[in-house]
Amino acid sequence: MDLTERCVAHVELFKGRLLHAFRDDVELPDGTVGHREYIMHPGAVMIIPLVDRADGTQAVILERQFRYPVGETLIELPAGKRDPGEDSLATAQRELREETGFCATEWAFAGKLQPAVGYSNETIDVWFARMLRAGKRKLDAGEFLEIFEASPDELLTWCQSGRVIDSKTLVGALWLQNVLSGAWKVTWNRVPAGPHGWVTA
């Protein structure tokens, strides 16, 4: 059965500083007309940054950030919105640098996730990063977050216990678990840093 819904009217509901909302009239599979309200989003990236510890094990870089909509300080993987026209890897390099201070010289694309398919068109690209070099971070105005590292086992324990509740970070844990076990493969690429410490094109 073709479940596709076709746009018959597209109306802007609201344009705020962050949220941009629309209501479309759509033709449903049975020919009747329905209504769909949703947020248009520029897209985002998430990074799973892996650091090599002195004891030969790997750790993942995490953030602690207050999320006003849910009223809590959450544990999350680094992530951020794409700038207009910005390529996915360039966003990942920029956000990792801005939020954590780290530059990575090896990157692997994992996959995509859509956080809220019922009411947002947001897609988040998921990247692994390794061979990290620490630097100075540069947070956006109004952005406050703390960086820390945890072992993959700690992260997975927190996913089970409810200490990690952010969906993208839970999806990151799925990727991390399966890549570290060898069940899922990713392809690592060496990405030279540009003059500002990351590739911009």
Place this chain on the structure above:
Amino acid sequence: MDLTERCVAHVELFKGRLLHAFRDDVELPDGTVGHREYIMHPGAVMIIPLVDRADGTQAVILERQFRYPVGETLIELPAGKRDPGEDSLATAQRELREETGFCATEWAFAGKLQPAVGYSNETIDVWFARMLRAGKRKLDAGEFLEIFEASPDELLTWCQSGRVIDSKTLVGALWLQNVLSGAWKVTWNRVPAGPHGWVTA
């Protein structure tokens, strides 16, 4: 460091049929004032329904549903919004029944996820269901979806390949993988069905 942001003003931006948006002025950790725009959501549940196959293996019930905001037919675990005052398990029983036709007599709470912490207060409770009895489904007006079953290995392969992209379903795969491997434990409870086939209180 206390990262908490405190509300100093709360303004309704927009109330549609689905979306209810607000902008708050907030006091940031450094004492300056920032702005946060977000969607208020009633909360939702997701169900990981397990069926016993004749060959002794287990399969999971999935849905195929067109998601207008992302313009694609997606593979998802059953899920739905909570009605006002409705208890989480009652929502899970109702949504499983409405969307798939199945009633389950054994339920286990897994955990919670928040799909879009940057701009929505939505929380999704994750439930496992087993001991399923097939019945007649009852979709909402304007809701069109197909039901099918897959093995846990198939679901995980699709999570890696990008065929599954919905974040809640990816998080469901994380739960399924770890519960089936025995790494994560859940507690199963026998839940008698009420007169309408599910418990309403």
